Amino acid sequence: MDAFFASVEQLTRPTLADRPVLVGGAGPRGVVAGASYQARVFGARSAMPMGQARRRCPHATVLPPRFPLYKALSDEVMAVLGEFSPVLEPVSVDEAFVEPPDLVGADPEQVREWGTRLRGAVRERTGLPASVGAGSGKQVAKIASELAKPDGLRVIAHAEQAAVLDPLPVRSLWGIGPVSGEALRKIGVETIGQLAAMDPREVAGVLGAAVGSELHRLARGVDDRPVAPRGAAKQISAETTFDADLTAMTAVHTAVESICVAVHRRLVADGRTARTVTVKARTGDFTTHTRSETTPFGTRDLATLVAVARRLAEGAVGEGGVRLLGVSVSGFGDEPPLALFDAVPSGSGWTTAPGTGTPPGTGATVGTGATVGTGATVETGDVPGPLRPGRPDREPDPDRPWRAGDDVAHPEHGHGWVQGAGHGRVTVRFETALTGPGRTRTLDAADPDLTRADPLGSWRA
Numbered sequence: 001m002d003a004f005f006a007s008v009e010q011l012t013r014p015t016l017a018d019r020p021v022l023v024g025g026a027g028p029r030g031v032v033a034g035a036s037y038q039a040r041v042f043g044a045r046s047a048m049p050m051g052q053a054r055r056r057c058p059h060a061t062v063l064p065p066r067f068p069l070y071k072a073l074s075d076e077v078m079a080v081l082g083e084f085s086p087v088l089e090p091v092s093v094d095e096a097f098v099e100p101p102d103l104v105g106a107d108p109e110q111v112r113e114w115g116t117r118l119r120g121a122v123r124e125r126t127g128l129p130a131s132v133g134a135g136s137g138k139q140v141a142k143i144a145s146e147l148a149k150p151d152g153l154r155v156i157a158h159a160e161q162a163a164v165l166d167p168l169p170v171r172s173l174w175g176i177g178p179v180s181g182e183a184l185r186k187i188g189v190e191t192i193g194q195l196a197a198m199d200p201r202e203v204a205g206v207l208g209a210a211v212g213s214e215l216h217r218l219a220r221g222v223d224d225r226p227v228a229p230r231g232a233a234k235q236i237s238a239e240t241t242f243d244a245d246l247t248a249m250t251a252v253h254t255a256v257e258s259i260c261v262a263v264h265r266r267l268v269a270d271g272r273t274a275r276t277v278t279v280k281a282r283t284g285d286f287t288t289h290t291r292s293e294t295t296p297f298g299t300r301d302l303a304t305l306v307a308v309a310r311r312l313a314e315g316a317v318g319e320g321g322v323r324l325l326g327v328s329v330s331g332f333g334d335e336p337p338l339a340l341f342d343a344v345p346s347g348s349g350w351t352t353a354p355g356t357g358t359p360p361g362t363g364a365t366v367g368t369g370a371t372v373g374t375g376a377t378v379e380t381g382d383v384p385g386p387l388r389p390g391r392p393d394r395e396p397d398p399d400r401p402w403r404a405g406d407d408v409a410h411p412e413h414g415h416g417w418v419q420g421a422g423h424g425r426v427t428v429r430f431e432t433a434l435t436g437p438g439r440t441r442t443l444d445a446a447d448p449d450l451t452r453a454d455p456l457g458s459w460r461a
Helices: 004-012 050-056 067-084 108-126 138-148 158-165 178-186 192-196 200-207 209-219 249-270 302-316
Strands: 021-024 032-035 061-063 088-092 095-098 132-134 153-155 235-246 273-283 288-299 322-333 341-346 349-354 407-410 414-422 425-430 440-444
Touching: 004 021, 004 032, 004 067, 021 050, 032 050, 067 088, 067 095, 067 108, 095 138, 108 132, 108 153, 132 138, 138 153, 138 158, 158 192, 178 200, 192 209, 200 209, 235 249, 235 273, 249 273, 249 302, 249 322, 273 302, 288 302, 288 322, 302 322, 407 425
Parallel strands: 021 061, 132 153
Antiparallel strands: 021 032, 088 095, 235 322, 273 288, 273 322, 341 349, 407 414, 414 425, 425 440
16 A cells, blocks of 8 residues: 555545655654655655654644554455455555466466555545555565565566566665665675675675575565465563653553553454563663563463552663553463453462452553554554543643544544644534545534544545
């Protein structure tokens, strides 16, 4: 998918179509989660500090992420891909490999026709643009899809493979990052063709035997990795970077509980139990400490996860303020947790205790950015209004209950989104993917008819 998060915002908020959009945390430590192509022209990129992106593109619209909406659209895209190919390997929320039996032995023109139909089906079902790349293997198909962006189709036939790949920067290869790219640059290797022409032993000497051998094969277009469904996640995690360092342990405990809510929700949805809890803490000087503990048996009880994570946090937090906190669970099992009792830490080790009736933090039930099996940093506070998990560094302002990007509904004007608020007033643009560009209206911030709305309402009624 093309600039997925930003494209979803432009689709569901039509006034933003063809305008620069940045999705991410707007705080002083916010990070860009997605940038529209209109913003990329000015040098804004994903994973860039939001402050830097806004300096490069000061006229961009900055919006908080709406993860439930992105997931809903991602599920729809994957459903379309599944209809076109029984063999589907999702890579991320907006990318997947397919290996359709219909294309076995097909010529490039037949592949192009198939790709055109697939792109049309995605557009029809979701309203979003999609780029499709095709090649002899996963690496070539990945590069082809990048060459097709935005909103295009690129088929790299076997006969033209070397001509297309050789001039590309070596960083275009999947698996070559900044470190390995710099190591190759130091010996004068800057393109895929130059890497392909190297002696395999020399590549192994620079990049290591295992990695070097694999990357050398990929550079020569040899890629026999199968397209296969991904296995179950080995870890579920969520983490938060705070606008201001947390200096009180009570604030750390509050944040840990909020993060545990996000992890717990994904754990319950996954249907498994976890034995290992890990807490990560990063201080203001970017020193990172981790602590983990493995229980005698699996659990998915929120109170237990919170108790363990809080205790681990006390050991993980070093001197000075805490810039980032993360919680992850692993060691999954398929066995159901104990029905009436669960494990809790005590002075004498792990013991059983009655399960709690109401877990802490259950008010946060929608839209945190929990990540599965990735090290991506997300801000679990980027959820509108009362659905937003507790953030000790962001105390709610009773005089400003609305923030830019909030989804709202009004019985007369329909679904809309907040463009700005202050001084007891709120400006809302009422529009959805179905209505097209809408009008703005300024209302009393305390208007009882103005209520918070499900982000999915901006895509489908």
